[in-house]
Amino acid sequence: MSINYQDRIPNNVDLGSNRTLQRALEHWQPEFLKWWQDLGPRDFQVADVYLRTATSVDAKGWATYGFVHMPDYRWGIFLADRDPERRIGFGDNYGQEVWQQIPGEFRAILRRLIVTQGDTEPASVEQQRMLGHTAPSLYDLRNLFQVNVEEGRHLWAMVYLLHAYFGRDGREEAEELLERHSGDANKPRILGTFNEPISDWLSFFMFTYFTDRDGKFQLKSLAESSFDPLARTCSFMLTEEAHHMFVGDTGINRVVRRTLEVMKELGTEDPLAIRNAGAIDLPTVQKYLNFWFSSSLDLFGSETSSNAASYFANGLKGRPDESQYEDHIAAEQTFTLELPDGKGSTKSEQIPMRNAMNEVTRGSYVRDCELGVKRWNRLIEKAGHSFRLSLPSTRFRRNIGSWAGIPTDLTGRPIGQEQFNAQIGEWLPSESDRAYIMSLMHGVHEPGKMAAWIAPPDRGINNNPVDYEYVRLH
């Protein structure tokens, strides 16, 4: 169905035919806009931004470009088209018809999953709200705002599901999504990573590479759901999510490229000399990578999880790309975990596969993260340097799951707390690293100009040149 832009809330779900739902969402809309004004990108609400807006969910319409004031962006409700043949793809009800309504016994669990998903979207906008002031170029400023408005739309997608399928409880949850705030001591966001500050652009690129990629894997898992409206919502969100990860991937690539240029100009690998020249030394890039990767690993939940087993058994949340697996029931298989033995070493434990679904998804995520690291390393190798970026072990600095609070080194070897404390400054950004990165953060708002710590992108947006005026500030 094409998107109806005449309605106050653009949608392809025939919202006009359900007046009660339409009114409820129209009531939520001003609250959302107030939240956007208060906690969305600070100080750029009157700028004209070259944004992509979906006008339909098919290949032709989902990326339509034009200049928009962000508060006038047409946030709406878009679900991928319904496949009338779609069947449940995993778990105990494999092969049965998917659900258009929620079976009563799964209401509470599905609501929790949808609320958790929805909570992350506005959280990320809040985390990034000050970054506009320090954007390294207009190209980057535009990308930041593109990511922000789309996260706003993804919130709309979850709020639609809450309003349409969960009655009064759903409406209350939708309100609370605007009441919890990232980093708020009393009402924080639900998941840890979404309460971490993103105060600089190196963190922003790491977040869009590593944390948005958790989004990709969670959305892929939910796109398998037997609850068809949730599956269709998530499949469409994935098309937009790809750009967010592109921003992270190319952002880190450009930081590395600029550093390599400076290393070549100066003929040195000395981090201090590189910093003196205003670029970001590779060991510091590695520390930011360690921070955001380890934080994002927690977002997959515990290695062994009865929640995950019941989501899978009941067909609520599958594995990303479920069709690639042979056994969609997974009732007989086992999975071997390497767990801490409580004596400073590790032990193997076999658990039922269904209880290991978080770990299975985390494994796919780690392999996906590796691809970018390989690309960045190729740049470094080509430039003739032996330094390599790498992902730390999935046991390193965990706060959730079996390895939570167990001190390990970057390779995942358990170590004593004292050694961990003594070395943490080599592994994660120290206060002085953060102060250095912050000292580089100055807004560059002239078309085509780039901050000195980042290389220009290979190409602009939608076939426009890199020096296009992507954001008109006045």
Ligand code: BYC
């Ligand atoms: N922080 O059995 P467990 C995105 C809780 S990102 C705090 O281990 P489960 C985006 C858990 O809720 C994708 N708490 O885990 C990216 C549970 O709480 P209760 C967001 C955590 O339930 C960038 C308890 O620990 N979407 O879209 O199997 C920008 C034990 O649970 C954390 C989703 O996450 C944590 N890191 O799975 C914008 C999908 N981890 O029941 C957007 C929806 C776990 O004891 N959520 N807990 O109160 C889920 O599928 C699952 O809830 C989780 C955890 C994957 C988060």
